[in-house]
Structure formats: C-alpha cells, structure tokens
Amino acid sequence: MDSDYLKNSVGDALASALASAAAARPEDAVQYVGEYLLKHVDNENYKATLTEEELKKEKERDAAEAEAQAARSEADNKKQMKELSLEKIRLAETVEGAFEAAIACVKDNTAAKGAYIAVVEDEEEGEAPQEEKPAETEEGEEGEKKEDEKEKEIPLKPVSASATLRYVEADADNEFVIGSTLSRADGPVSFSAVDSDEAVFVSNVLANLPSIHFFRREKPGSYACYPIRNAKREAEAIMGIDTMGFDTAPFSEDDLAYFARVRDELASQISSISAKAEEASKELSSSIGEELQGAEVTDEDDVAAIEEKSKKKEGQLAAIRSIIEQKLDADKISEIKRSKAATKKVHQVIAAATFIVRMNKTNKVPKEIISDWSVLRQHIGDASDFISSVLAYDPAGKRYKRAFTLAKSAIKGLTADKANKASVAAGLLFQWVTTCIDVSDKAVAIRQKKKDAGEELPPESDDEGETEGANAEA
CATH class of the missing domain: 1.20.920 (Histone Acetyltransferase; Chain A)
Known part of the structure; x- marks a missing residue:
C-alpha cells in the first residue's frame, strides 16, 4: 500500500524533521523541513562511506555530544531557576515575606538539609547617632574635601552582650526551632557572625561541640551562618544553613557562593523595605x-x-x-x-x-x-x-x-x-x-x-460595666 511505502521510505526522516521543526519553531517551517531532509540525505550518504568501526565511533561521538548538550541545558535550567528564586526575594513587600522567599531559595536550589532565620533582638540598642552637618567656612560654604580624602565606610553597629537571636522562619523540616531563642552563651558560633559581619562555616559540627547549639539531638554535618545587615550596617538577622544528617555531604563551592548571593539579596531587600517605611513615615508626618x-x-x-x-x-x-x-x-x-x-x-x-x-x-x-x-x-x-x-x-x-x-x-x-x-x-x-x-x-x-453635668446618656460600651479609659493597664 502507498502508506506502507511512505512509512518505510521517508517515515523516520520526516518524523525527525517535524520533531526538530517543532522544537526550533522557525518562521518558515516548510523551508526548514525541506532543508532538514536534504541534510538528512547528505548524512545518510556520508554514513554509507564509513566502515562499521568508523560508524560506531561516529555514533559514540553523537551520543557524547547529546549528553553534553543535555548537561548544558540542565545547568542553564538550574541557573535560571536560581535567578527566578532570587527574584522572589526582590519582590517581597515585607521583611517576613523576604525571609520566606530566602528560605525557599536555599531549599529549592542547594543541597542544604536545613535552613532557618533568626532575628537579632537587642533591648539595649540605642538611638541612631545624629548625622554630623558639613563644616562651613567663614563665607558659609561647605568646606571642600581634600582630593586624597576617601569616603569613610559606615562602621558596623555592634549589638550588646545581652542581645539574643529569635528564630522566626525555617524550612518545613525545621519548624520546631521557630520561637526559640539563642543567647551568646548558647550560640557563640552564630554570634561570631553577627559581631564580625563575616560568614561562619563549620565543616564538622560534632567536632565543634559545645560551641554549636542543637535544639534537638546531635547529628553530623556542616553548618554555615550568614549575618544579615541593613544599609546602616545594623545587624538584623542571621541565616543558618546545614547539611546535618547521616547521609549528607559537605556544602559544595557552588552552594556556598549561592548562599552568599541569597544573603546579599535579602540584606538589600530588607534595606529597601526599611527605606520605604521611612518614606511612608515622612509622608505621614507631613500629612498630620x-x-x-x-x-x-x-x-x-x-x-x-x-x-x-x-x-x-x-x-x-x-x-x-x-x-x-x-x-x-x-x-x-x-x-x-x-x-x-x-x-x-x-x-x-x-x-x-x-x-x-x-x-x-x-x-x-x-x-x-x-x-x-x-x-x-x-x-x-x-x-x-x-x-x-x-x-x-x-x-x-x-x-x-x-x-x-x-x-x-x-x-x-x-x-x-x-x-x-x-x-x-x-x-x-x-x-x-x-x-x-x-x-x-x-x-x-x-x-x-x-x-x-447630669446629662442622660445611652450606654456607650459594648461590654458590661462602666467604660474605662483606653489607657488603663491590662
């Protein structure tokens, strides 16, 4: 039958051409399929000139190239997914939303077993120092800076000895830490990140006891802690990541680099949210x-x-x-x-x-x-x-x-x-x-x-008894 003839003679080549066209989506699909079939003929003629050994090597090269292309595509997809995850941090409108997005970034794109965020709570924090006004000359103009004078870097804002870390966000497997607090005595490793503004990495947590605090039973693995600071270099929080478990490997260099990017994006977004809050406050002050x-x-x-x-x-x-x-x-x-x-x-x-x-x-x-x-x-x-x-x-x-x-x-x-x-x-x-x-x-x-004054008034409160002032203590 005619259909059998077409299937046996051009079926495979045409199916391959159509599949390639569907993937490439060229503007002129007819021309694309025609050129593909002509190339197919050239390839078949070339194969006919090869010995069996040469043909085998050719197929191995094609398979290796296909595997390499698949690996490149997978790497590109992972890179794209990482970027999309970071974008969710940038789109967060609240600190809580940014924390949630950061945890998802880490869990979805790295080998981390656990990810959690603790905010710095410092009851002894003082008011922010007032910015100094530029010096004025006798003519009232701002004094010119010397050419070799470098802009001073904003110093770190230290936290007090009584500051604590309170866990407010974690991945699904580590939600048991939420609400827990950590003092300096209990968490010297985490506080070292807060004080120095440097990420802390511990490759073997069991070798660093009791400096590492466990909220549940001890497990082997790695731990990394990243400080989160705002634009004023005040310590806002820490982000902790671990590979704790009995079947885990240490963090890869790619993972550590990505953790740093997540930290930077989170710190940037917190500063942006804070700036918007200050803007809203100024607008409110102007209005009232x-x-x-x-x-x-x-x-x-x-x-x-x-x-x-x-x-x-x-x-x-x-x-x-x-x-x-x-x-x-x-x-x-x-x-x-x-x-x-x-x-x-x-x-x-x-x-x-x-x-x-x-x-x-x-x-x-x-x-x-x-x-x-x-x-x-x-x-x-x-x-x-x-x-x-x-x-x-x-x-x-x-x-x-x-x-x-x-x-x-x-x-x-x-x-x-x-x-x-x-x-x-x-x-x-x-x-x-x-x-x-x-x-x-x-x-x-x-x-x-x-x-x-003796006026008769209807009941004012929804509850029973005399209406008390709103400023009464609970």
Whole structure:
C-alpha cells in the first residue's frame, strides 16, 4: 500500500524533521523541513562511506555530544531557576515575606538539609547617632574635601552582650526551632557572625561541640551562618544553613557562593523595605503635622475644650487612614500573616490593631495573641477585610473597652521610631492604633464630663460595666 511505502521510505526522516521543526519553531517551517531532509540525505550518504568501526565511533561521538548538550541545558535550567528564586526575594513587600522567599531559595536550589532565620533582638540598642552637618567656612560654604580624602565606610553597629537571636522562619523540616531563642552563651558560633559581619562555616559540627547549639539531638554535618545587615550596617538577622544528617555531604563551592548571593539579596531587600517605611513615615508626618502640644485632657477642660482637642486628633486619624489606603494593601498583610513568626515589633502592632477591629462582645479575641503568633494569625482573618475594618473603624463611636485595654498592653514599650523601622505596615498601623486610643480616650472624657453635668446618656460600651479609659493597664 502507498502508506506502507511512505512509512518505510521517508517515515523516520520526516518524523525527525517535524520533531526538530517543532522544537526550533522557525518562521518558515516548510523551508526548514525541506532543508532538514536534504541534510538528512547528505548524512545518510556520508554514513554509507564509513566502515562499521568508523560508524560506531561516529555514533559514540553523537551520543557524547547529546549528553553534553543535555548537561548544558540542565545547568542553564538550574541557573535560571536560581535567578527566578532570587527574584522572589526582590519582590517581597515585607521583611517576613523576604525571609520566606530566602528560605525557599536555599531549599529549592542547594543541597542544604536545613535552613532557618533568626532575628537579632537587642533591648539595649540605642538611638541612631545624629548625622554630623558639613563644616562651613567663614563665607558659609561647605568646606571642600581634600582630593586624597576617601569616603569613610559606615562602621558596623555592634549589638550588646545581652542581645539574643529569635528564630522566626525555617524550612518545613525545621519548624520546631521557630520561637526559640539563642543567647551568646548558647550560640557563640552564630554570634561570631553577627559581631564580625563575616560568614561562619563549620565543616564538622560534632567536632565543634559545645560551641554549636542543637535544639534537638546531635547529628553530623556542616553548618554555615550568614549575618544579615541593613544599609546602616545594623545587624538584623542571621541565616543558618546545614547539611546535618547521616547521609549528607559537605556544602559544595557552588552552594556556598549561592548562599552568599541569597544573603546579599535579602540584606538589600530588607534595606529597601526599611527605606520605604521611612518614606511612608515622612509622608505621614507631613500629612498630620507635628505632634499636637497640649492635646492631653486636663481637669480644667470643659466639654467644648475636649471636643476641640478631639477634633484635631480625628483630623490626624483621617490623614493616617488616607496614607494607609495608599501604602498598605492586603498583599502586605497576607505576607505577614503567612509568615511562621513575625518580627517582634510587627507582632506587637498587628496584635494591637486586631484587638481594636476584631474584638467585640461576640468575638472574644484572647489575650494570648500578644505572645502567640499562631493564635494571632487565626484572628487576623481575611487580609482585605482586615484593611477595610481598619479604614472604617470609628474610635469615637461605640466601642468594646477591653479591646482598647489589651491594645495598649500589646504595644507597651514600643515607639513610633521603632515601629517605623520595622516595616511600612508596622509604622502606619502603630500610628493608627495610638491615635485611635487617643481619640477614644477623649470620647470617654467627654462622656464623663456630660455625665458629671447630669446629662442622660445611652450606654456607650459594648461590654458590661462602666467604660474605662483606653489607657488603663491590662
């Protein structure tokens, strides 16, 4: 039959030509297939001139070339995957999201068995030093630098002896470390990376006991620790990687080089996130003006005076809502909520905001959200709804008094500067929480003044008993 004839005579050659065309996708597929078939004829004629031994060697060379090409393609694919993984760090909008992406980079593209990140918590950290203004000449112009004067490198910002490392992110097999803390005494190797700004590599952890701290049973393997510093060279965190196990090999040079790239991208993104937070803070300060002087309610204030002070604070709150609407979207809240453990300052602010917008008579948000991130995540709810609730909340209206008491407790010790440094979300929500508390307290003071004057007022609070001031201690 004609079909059998075509299959036997040109079937293999045509199938090969069509497969090649499908892979190459040339503009003129017909011409490509025609030229391929002509080349096929030349190859067949060439093979006919070869001896059996020569033909065997030719096939071996073709096989070796195909294998080499496959290896090159695999290497190119791995390189591309590594770059795509790094891009996820660059796209993160929160520190928590950047941490999550960095762990995925390491686990997906290297031989690391474990990967984890711990943030540096230093209660003794001081305020950042003020930048010195350039010296002025008698004419008031900035003094010219000498030609040979080199720009000074920003010095490392040391951490105190009492600083600790708290683990906030880890791969799925090492989530048991999340929430654990490490002191200098327990983790001298990890702290040496924090203090020196140099990566630390331990090829055999069992030979370095007790300098290496194990949260579970000891295992053989390698350990590498990379410090993460921001643009001001302040220690933000460490990233630890290990090959601990009974069937693992040491890190390769390629792996170590990639770890360094992940560290650099993570440090860069944290600095970028911090810069955006500072920008949002400046924009907010410009919108709400300087902190109002004399805004506190005094015993001498009458209702009109308190209402005037409250009106100014409500104006500030409206400006804060406007900036939140522009700068804080659901994606940022989702990134934070998805993290296995938020940084301390972010945790404090999110907990306070959650008390205010989620707690009411029927929804008893537990006090444990202040200390337990896993519980807090459950009560944040849908990220879009959370933002909408923040924007719609009226602290001067009917409120649940215990929510404000717990919100105050959640942010105890936190300042606007520290919150702004943490992230855009923390900075904006901190301003929103503190202003809501202020407006609410003034509303309580106004009601009290009216009650003292003998006015009949409807119940103000959602819960039972007298409405207490939002600034009451928990």
